[in-house]
Amino acid sequence: MGTSNCESRQTESWPKAQCEPDPEDVPKNLLVLRCARTKGGSDRESSRGCEGSHLVWLASCHGRCGRDTPRGACSRRRDGGQEGLKKTKIYQWVIFSFFIVGVVFIPIGAAALVASRGVVEIVQRYDDACLSTLLNNTAKEAYVQDVNTNKACSLTITVNKDMDAPVYVYYELDNFYQNHRRYVKSRSDTQLRGDNPSQSSIDSSCKPEAFLRGNTSFEINPCGLIAWSYFNDTYAMAVNGANVPITQTGIAWKSDREDKFGAYQPQNFNTVPELRGGAPIGGVDNSTNIVNQDEHFIVWMRVAALPHFRKLWGKIGQSLKKGDVITVDLQNLYNTYSFDGQKKLVLSTTSWLGGKNDFLGIAYLTVGSLSFFLCVVFLLVHLKNPRDLGDTRYLSWNRKNLGQASVRN
Structure with missing residues (x-):
């Protein structure tokens, strides 16, 4: 009607x-x-x-x-x-999308994890071993800061697995916060490029390491806390008694060498032993090298994002065999005892993904497995409780009537 x-x-x-x-x-x-x-x-x-x-x-x-x-x-x-x-057809795209993510991510994660596990790595801590006779960090700090003490130290490392050339040499620091805001900002990029910024600019950018002893007549170049704390431990190696050269060139980014650092000699930079926080550039008088040729310094100036980091120190051009004995003669100069830090020497090979890093492979496997699991769950739910296109039983007033009918029954 x-x-x-x-x-x-x-x-x-x-x-x-x-x-x-x-x-x-x-x-x-x-x-x-x-x-x-x-x-x-x-x-x-x-x-x-x-x-x-x-x-x-x-x-x-x-x-x-x-x-x-x-x-x-x-x-x-x-x-x-x-x-x-x-x-109403979104469920098909959801299932398909999860399936594709799983199919793509799981093989990538497996390949990345296999590549990471194929990297051979030797890690040897030496800051405590070199000063094992001293009882606490206070005594160790005083020993390192004393310019008259002998900082030479020797380590013995046994290769436990074949390492194909090139073998990369890293130093690793723990509990060193290069990402601290004040530390990161304490530099003058204008000065590092070889230009001449004003004194006020240097003072604002690099304080407290802008001028030697606070005297504006003696500008520190390069200035700032990052440069001042330049890592200064050195390493020499012998394999089975034969000296092995360590290549220390080609370790910094080409763009950094050519664009970010200028060809100039440093001035008043870590020249006073009792005031310096790390190594000088070009010897104690800053006269035998220029800034963009010291690749160790360039590597150090690229600050790390985390307090646990590694920086490349050199490369060994020959392969190492299982059972080889490596003797490392080092100078334990860098003071990590004042902040309860650690120093480690790392020897590592690389893969097509770079160094050892299980996180990337595990992350891909986790996301891929979770996506595939959700794909199966959504598919089973749809097969068990299918919903036809335009089914009026799912309209709100019909569902309400069905609910009332079930209550009456």
């Missing part, structure tokens, strides 16, 4: 001339979207379409709708009002 009234009113309010949907393009299950009973016999949402009717008809239109078409009669989207149809 209400149906005929609604159809007649719908025909009057929505002229065919204004909206001519193709019947073949309109899904039947989208024609009737709602049946509502309203007070006063009218529907507020579609009063122009079905006043006084118990049924509210909403049609999906593929054709063009005129400007005078009642609001809500036809979708104004260019997709022909099929938005509801598209959204």
